[in-house]
Amino acid sequence: DTGVSQNPRHKITKRGQNVTFRCDPISEHNRLYWYRQTLGQGPEFLTYFQNEAQLEKSRLLSDRFSAERPKGSFSTLEIQRTEQGDSAMYLCASSFPSGAETQYFGPGTRLLVL
Amino acid sequence: AQSVTQPDIHITVSEGASLELRCNYSYGATPYLFWYVQSPGQGLQLLLKYFSGDTLVQGIKGFEAEFKRSQSSFNLRKPSVHWSDAAEYFCAVGALMGGNKLVFGAGTILRVKS
Numbered sequence: 451d452t453g454v455s456q457n458p459r460h461k462i463t464k465r466g467q468n469v470t471f472r473c474d475p476i477s478e479h480n481r482l483y484w485y486r487q488t489l490g491q492g493p494e495f496l497t498y499f500q501n502e503a504q505l506e507k508s509r510l511l512s513d514r515f516s517a518e519r520p521k522g523s524f525s526t527l528e529i530q531r532t533e534q535g536d537s538a539m540y541l542c543a544s545s546f547p548s549g550a551e552t553q554y555f556g557p558g559t560r561l562l563v564l
Numbered sequence: 565a566q567s568v569t570q571p572d573i574h575i576t577v578s579e580g581a582s583l584e585l586r587c588n589y590s591y592g593a594t595p596y597l598f599w600y601v602q603s604p605g606q607g608l609q610l611l612l613k614y615f616s617g618d619t620l621v622q623g624i625k626g627f628e629a630e631f632k633r634s635q636s637s638f639n640l641r642k643p644s645v646h647w648s649d650a651a652e653y654f655c656a657v658g659a660l661m662g663g664n665k666l667v668f669g670a671g672t673i674l675r676v677k678s
Contacts, residue, residue: 454607483666490670490671492568492656492669492670492671493654493668494668498665506665541607543608545664550596550615551596552598552610553658553664553666554610555600555607555608555609556607557606557607558607
Protein backbone atom coordinates (compact mmCIF):
# COMPACT_ATOMS: atom_id res chain seq x y z
CA ASP A 451 0.00 0.00 0.00
CA THR A 452 1.58 3.25 -1.13
CA GLY A 453 -0.83 5.68 0.47
CA VAL A 454 -3.05 8.28 -1.16
CA SER A 455 -1.97 9.31 -4.65
CA GLN A 456 -3.00 12.32 -6.69
CA ASN A 457 -2.53 13.17 -10.32
CA PRO A 458 -1.35 15.36 -11.81
CA ARG A 459 0.96 16.89 -9.24
CA HIS A 460 1.03 20.19 -11.08
CA LYS A 461 -1.32 21.80 -13.58
CA ILE A 462 -1.00 25.10 -15.38
CA THR A 463 -4.01 26.24 -17.35
CA LYS A 464 -5.45 29.34 -18.91
CA ARG A 465 -8.44 31.11 -17.50
CA GLY A 466 -11.66 29.66 -18.85
CA GLN A 467 -10.33 26.15 -19.42
CA ASN A 468 -11.62 23.07 -17.65
CA VAL A 469 -9.34 20.91 -15.49
CA THR A 470 -9.78 17.54 -13.83
CA PHE A 471 -7.82 16.07 -10.95
CA ARG A 472 -7.73 12.48 -9.79
CA CYS A 473 -7.33 11.00 -6.32
CA ASP A 474 -6.69 7.34 -5.51
CA PRO A 475 -7.28 6.64 -1.82
CA ILE A 476 -5.78 3.96 0.39
CA SER A 477 -7.48 0.80 -0.80
CA GLU A 478 -9.47 -0.15 2.29
CA HIS A 479 -10.62 3.41 3.02
CA ASN A 480 -14.21 4.14 2.10
CA ARG A 481 -14.23 7.83 3.01
CA LEU A 482 -12.59 10.33 0.71
CA TYR A 483 -12.21 14.08 1.28
CA TRP A 484 -11.21 17.02 -0.89
CA TYR A 485 -9.64 20.16 0.56
CA ARG A 486 -8.30 23.34 -0.99
CA GLN A 487 -5.27 25.17 0.35
CA THR A 488 -4.36 28.67 -0.75
CA LEU A 489 -1.01 30.29 -0.08
CA GLY A 490 -0.42 31.03 3.57
CA GLN A 491 -3.58 29.28 4.74
CA GLY A 492 -4.55 25.93 6.14
CA PRO A 493 -6.57 23.48 4.06
CA GLU A 494 -10.30 24.16 3.76
CA PHE A 495 -12.88 21.41 3.40
CA LEU A 496 -14.61 21.15 0.02
CA THR A 497 -16.51 17.87 -0.02
CA TYR A 498 -16.46 14.26 1.07
CA PHE A 499 -17.67 10.85 -0.05
CA GLN A 500 -18.57 7.72 1.77
CA ASN A 501 -18.21 5.00 -0.81
CA GLU A 502 -19.79 6.48 -3.96
CA ALA A 503 -22.17 8.83 -2.14
CA GLN A 504 -21.26 12.50 -1.89
CA LEU A 505 -22.49 13.33 1.61
CA GLU A 506 -21.49 16.93 2.15
CA LYS A 507 -20.39 19.91 0.09
CA SER A 508 -18.95 23.14 1.39
CA ARG A 509 -20.31 26.48 0.27
CA LEU A 510 -16.79 26.97 -1.13
CA LEU A 511 -17.71 24.44 -3.81
CA SER A 512 -19.28 26.69 -6.43
CA ASP A 513 -21.35 25.47 -9.37
CA ARG A 514 -18.18 25.32 -11.45
CA PHE A 515 -16.81 22.55 -9.24
CA SER A 516 -17.97 18.96 -9.42
CA ALA A 517 -16.63 15.87 -7.72
CA GLU A 518 -17.40 12.25 -8.39
CA ARG A 519 -16.51 8.87 -7.00
CA PRO A 520 -18.35 6.57 -9.36
CA LYS A 521 -17.36 3.16 -8.04
CA GLY A 522 -16.43 4.11 -4.53
CA SER A 523 -12.72 3.90 -5.27
CA PHE A 524 -10.92 6.78 -7.00
CA SER A 525 -12.40 10.25 -7.17
CA THR A 526 -12.19 13.12 -9.63
CA LEU A 527 -12.54 16.83 -9.02
CA GLU A 528 -13.40 18.93 -12.06
CA ILE A 529 -13.28 22.70 -12.28
CA GLN A 530 -15.06 24.24 -15.22
CA ARG A 531 -14.27 27.69 -16.65
CA THR A 532 -11.31 28.15 -14.34
CA GLU A 533 -10.65 31.55 -12.79
CA GLN A 534 -7.44 32.97 -11.39
CA GLY A 535 -8.92 32.66 -7.91
CA ASP A 536 -9.00 28.87 -8.34
CA SER A 537 -5.20 28.77 -8.15
CA ALA A 538 -4.45 26.67 -5.10
CA MET A 539 -3.26 23.30 -3.87
CA TYR A 540 -6.01 20.69 -4.01
CA LEU A 541 -5.57 18.00 -1.40
CA CYS A 542 -7.25 14.64 -1.16
CA ALA A 543 -7.47 12.57 1.99
CA SER A 544 -8.94 9.18 2.80
CA SER A 545 -10.00 7.43 5.97
CA PHE A 546 -11.78 4.45 7.40
CA PRO A 547 -14.75 5.41 9.56
CA SER A 548 -14.12 4.49 13.17
CA GLY A 549 -14.21 5.94 16.64
CA ALA A 550 -10.69 7.19 16.03
CA GLU A 551 -10.99 8.20 12.40
CA THR A 552 -7.80 9.61 10.95
CA GLN A 553 -7.43 11.19 7.53
CA TYR A 554 -4.35 10.45 5.47
CA PHE A 555 -3.44 13.00 2.86
CA GLY A 556 -2.06 12.73 -0.62
CA PRO A 557 0.70 14.96 -2.01
CA GLY A 558 -1.77 17.36 -3.58
CA THR A 559 -2.28 18.87 -7.02
CA ARG A 560 -1.04 22.42 -7.41
CA LEU A 561 -3.15 24.40 -9.88
CA LEU A 562 -2.03 27.65 -11.45
CA VAL A 563 -4.56 29.54 -13.56
CA LEU A 564 -3.02 32.15 -15.85
CA ALA B 565 -18.94 25.82 14.45
CA GLN B 566 -15.42 24.63 14.97
CA SER B 567 -12.43 26.93 14.66
CA VAL B 568 -8.71 26.69 15.26
CA THR B 569 -6.28 29.48 16.06
CA GLN B 570 -2.54 29.20 15.71
CA PRO B 571 -1.30 32.49 17.10
CA ASP B 572 2.24 32.29 15.74
CA ILE B 573 2.68 32.64 11.99
CA HIS B 574 6.46 32.13 12.16
CA ILE B 575 8.73 30.70 14.83
CA THR B 576 12.51 30.48 14.68
CA VAL B 577 14.45 28.22 17.05
CA SER B 578 18.04 27.12 17.24
CA GLU B 579 18.89 23.53 16.48
CA GLY B 580 18.86 21.55 19.70
CA ALA B 581 16.55 23.98 21.46
CA SER B 582 13.08 23.08 22.69
CA LEU B 583 9.96 23.92 20.74
CA GLU B 584 6.35 24.69 21.57
CA LEU B 585 3.77 25.52 18.93
CA ARG B 586 0.47 26.86 20.18
CA CYS B 587 -2.99 25.80 19.13
CA ASN B 588 -6.35 26.94 20.51
CA TYR B 589 -9.61 25.47 19.34
CA SER B 590 -13.28 26.21 19.61
CA TYR B 591 -15.72 23.34 19.58
CA GLY B 592 -18.87 22.67 21.53
CA ALA B 593 -18.22 19.04 22.35
CA THR B 594 -15.23 16.84 22.97
CA PRO B 595 -12.93 17.48 20.04
CA TYR B 596 -10.78 15.24 17.98
CA LEU B 597 -7.47 17.08 17.64
CA PHE B 598 -4.61 16.60 15.21
CA TRP B 599 -1.24 17.99 14.33
CA TYR B 600 0.00 17.68 10.76
CA VAL B 601 3.29 18.76 9.21
CA GLN B 602 3.76 19.97 5.65
CA SER B 603 7.06 20.36 3.83
CA PRO B 604 7.16 22.84 0.92
CA GLY B 605 5.06 21.70 -2.01
CA GLN B 606 4.02 18.51 -0.26
CA GLY B 607 0.91 17.05 1.31
CA LEU B 608 0.23 16.74 5.01
CA GLN B 609 1.81 14.14 7.24
CA LEU B 610 0.12 13.20 10.50
CA LEU B 611 2.29 13.83 13.56
CA LEU B 612 -0.15 12.86 16.30
CA LYS B 613 -3.78 12.86 17.33
CA TYR B 614 -5.97 13.08 20.42
CA PHE B 615 -9.32 11.38 20.72
CA SER B 616 -9.75 10.55 24.40
CA GLY B 617 -7.89 9.22 27.41
CA ASP B 618 -4.43 10.37 28.36
CA THR B 619 -4.16 14.08 27.65
CA LEU B 620 -0.46 13.84 26.77
CA VAL B 621 -0.07 12.14 23.42
CA GLN B 622 3.10 11.00 21.74
CA GLY B 623 3.67 11.20 18.03
CA ILE B 624 6.26 10.54 15.42
CA LYS B 625 9.65 12.23 15.14
CA GLY B 626 9.82 12.87 18.90
CA PHE B 627 6.82 15.23 19.02
CA GLU B 628 4.22 15.28 21.77
CA ALA B 629 1.13 17.36 22.47
CA GLU B 630 -0.96 18.04 25.53
CA PHE B 631 -4.73 18.50 25.50
CA LYS B 632 -5.92 21.02 28.06
CA ARG B 633 -9.68 21.25 28.08
CA SER B 634 -9.77 24.19 30.52
CA GLN B 635 -7.63 26.26 28.17
CA SER B 636 -9.06 24.85 24.91
CA SER B 637 -5.50 24.21 23.84
CA PHE B 638 -3.52 21.45 22.16
CA ASN B 639 0.08 22.67 22.06
CA LEU B 640 2.77 20.75 20.22
CA ARG B 641 6.18 20.28 21.83
CA LYS B 642 9.56 18.81 21.06
CA PRO B 643 12.45 18.81 23.53
CA SER B 644 15.23 19.17 20.96
CA VAL B 645 14.65 20.45 17.45
CA HIS B 646 16.56 19.12 14.43
CA TRP B 647 17.21 21.07 11.22
CA SER B 648 14.95 18.61 9.38
CA ASP B 649 11.98 19.76 11.47
CA ALA B 650 11.81 23.00 9.49
CA ALA B 651 8.37 22.92 7.88
CA GLU B 652 4.86 24.26 8.33
CA TYR B 653 2.75 22.81 11.12
CA PHE B 654 -1.02 22.70 11.15
CA CYS B 655 -3.36 22.05 14.04
CA ALA B 656 -6.80 20.70 13.16
CA VAL B 657 -10.03 19.84 14.93
CA GLY B 658 -12.45 17.20 13.70
CA ALA B 659 -16.12 16.85 14.36
CA LEU B 660 -17.37 13.76 16.10
CA MET B 661 -20.35 13.61 13.77
CA GLY B 662 -21.00 14.40 10.15
CA GLY B 663 -18.12 12.84 8.36
CA ASN B 664 -15.36 14.18 10.60
CA LYS B 665 -14.30 16.94 8.22
CA LEU B 666 -11.29 18.74 9.59
CA VAL B 667 -11.02 22.44 10.34
CA PHE B 668 -7.44 23.66 10.19
CA GLY B 669 -5.60 26.55 11.66
CA ALA B 670 -3.62 28.88 9.40
CA GLY B 671 -0.38 27.12 10.25
CA THR B 672 2.92 27.98 11.90
CA ILE B 673 6.11 28.07 9.84
CA LEU B 674 9.06 26.72 11.80
CA ARG B 675 12.54 27.87 10.90
CA VAL B 676 15.56 26.15 12.48
CA LYS B 677 18.83 28.00 12.69
CA SER B 678 22.12 26.22 13.10
